Amino acid sequence: MTQLASTGHGPLAGIRILDLSSVVMGPYATQVLGDLGADIIKVESPDGDNMRAVGPMRHPGMGHLYLHLNRNKRSIVLDLKNEAGREACLRLAQSCDVLLYNIRPQAMARLGLSYEAVRARNPRLVYVGAYGFSEAGPYAGRPAYDDLIQGQTGIAHLIQQQSGDVPRYAPLTLADRAVGLHVAIAMVSAVLHARQRGEGQSVEIPMFEGMAHLVLGDHLGGATFEPPLGSTGYARLLAAHRRPYATSDGYICLLIYNDKHWRSFFKLIGRPELAQDPRFCNHTARAQHIDEAYAFLAEVMRTRSSAEWLADLAQADIPSARLYSVDDLIEDPHLRATGFICEQQHPSEGHLRTPAPLGRYTGTPTSIRRPAPRLGEHSREILREAGCTDAEIDALIAARATADISLNKGSI
Structure with missing residues (x-):
């Protein structure tokens, strides 16, 4: 079983992020940076x-998604509607490189945590807002969740268009995680600028525009040109038979892509003359x-078993793969061999499995240094680092502006 690393010197060691975000997009962005060595202070x-409340879970407040999204972080409870809590947050910001939030800028201003207020305490700080829609457009301030953004950026319609069925959302938090990577890149980029120039800035990364960027990159199609040279959409991605192919006894995944692949396939099925067919020749x-x-592939693939096809296609050097379930993915021998599935012992949640930090860095290896924290587990520790005395921390607890579960005191 993999042990938690006692120290971490990933490529982002020395960067400190004050994370006021919740749910998936913001926490995923900071989870990625935490895996890379950044010190993530999670303000709750x-x-x-x-996400603490989304099961399955062994103990209340420690749901499975929360555990994955919030490793390599420390948790501090701050009631930002409490004046003492707000002041404590500003005090923490003085020693951070980034402040990340995912509520509307107007709500941050009402809390006394506008960019101007935070910048007055730390001019070098990068202030990143990750929310639904750009403040520059008429949708500013609208609520935004993954399902809504998938629908509004055409993903559900594209699935209907491709399948001929009803509109559907992709069965994962696609918008949160895809745009979350943009948020992570934005934080690192702006910190590099701040360290080079000695000044921070305010950054906006909206979900709607982020997913529109992803969708239109593939599907602008003929609308790329003015006047248009045809309809929108990338025809290959929308083809009705672009899906796992049914074999005589199951399904396999297959992509015959370039001219060499197609010539090899036609030879494999005993139809080499099809390489000259004007429909398929290039x-x-x-x-x-x-x-x-x-459609031709779908018809041919039904003539052999999955095992026969996978063996024949591998021999012909044509890209193919088994069709996996999530259970199959967990047991994949390649992921097991590379150590991608980590098995660890969480202090309160017991034996866990989690995906490893992505990538290999020879000089600054990544690690899982901390398990996902209990609520307020590091409140006292973080406040001490910010220069608060024990008496000041006790006063914050008494004012219900924070909580310190490490000593089972100050519950809110």
Whole structure:
């Protein structure tokens, strides 16, 4: 079983982030940076991050998604609607490189935590807002969740268009995690600028625009040109038969992509003459007849078993793979061999499995240095680092502005 690293010197060691975000997008961004060595101070309300309540879980407040999203972080409880809590937050910001939040800027201002207020305490601080819609447009301030953003950026409609079924959302928090990576990149980029120039800045990363960037990159299609050269959409991605192919006894995943692949496939099935067929003879022709090409594949793939196809396709050097379930993914021998599935002992939650930090760094290795914290587990520790005395911390606890669970005192 992998042990928690006692120290971490990842590539972002020395960067400190004050994370006021909750749910998935912001916490995922800081989880990525925490894995890379950044010191993440997770500020939680007295009720805690909503994801603490999403099961399955062994103990209240320690749901499975929370555990994955919030490793390599320290938790401090601060009631930001309490004047003492707000002041404590500003005090913490003085020693941080980044402050991340995911509520509307107007709400931050009402809390007394506007960019101007924070900048007055730390001019070098990077102030990052990750929320639904840009403040520059008419949708500013609208509520935004993953399902809504998937729907509003065309993803559910694209799935309907491709499948001929009803509109559906992708079965993962696609918008939160995709835009969360943009948020992580923004934080690192702005910190590099702040350290080079000696001044921070305010940064906005909106979900709607972030996912529109992803969708339109593939599907602008003919609308790329003015006047348009056809309809929107990337035909290959929308082909009805672009899906796992049914074999005689199951399904496999297959992508016959370039000219060499197709020639090899036609030879494999005993139809080498099809390489001269005007529909299939080159990449441009196949793109123009992609529905026919994929329908042909769907018909042929039913003639052999999955095991036969996988062996024959591998021999012909044509890209193919088994169709996995999530359970299969967990047991994948490659992920096991590379150590991607970490098995660890959490101090309160027991034996856990979690994905490892991504990538290999020869000079600054990544690590899981801390398990996901209990609510307010590090309140006293973090406040001491900010220069608060024990008497001041006790006063904050008495004012219900913070809580210190490490000593089982000051519960809110």
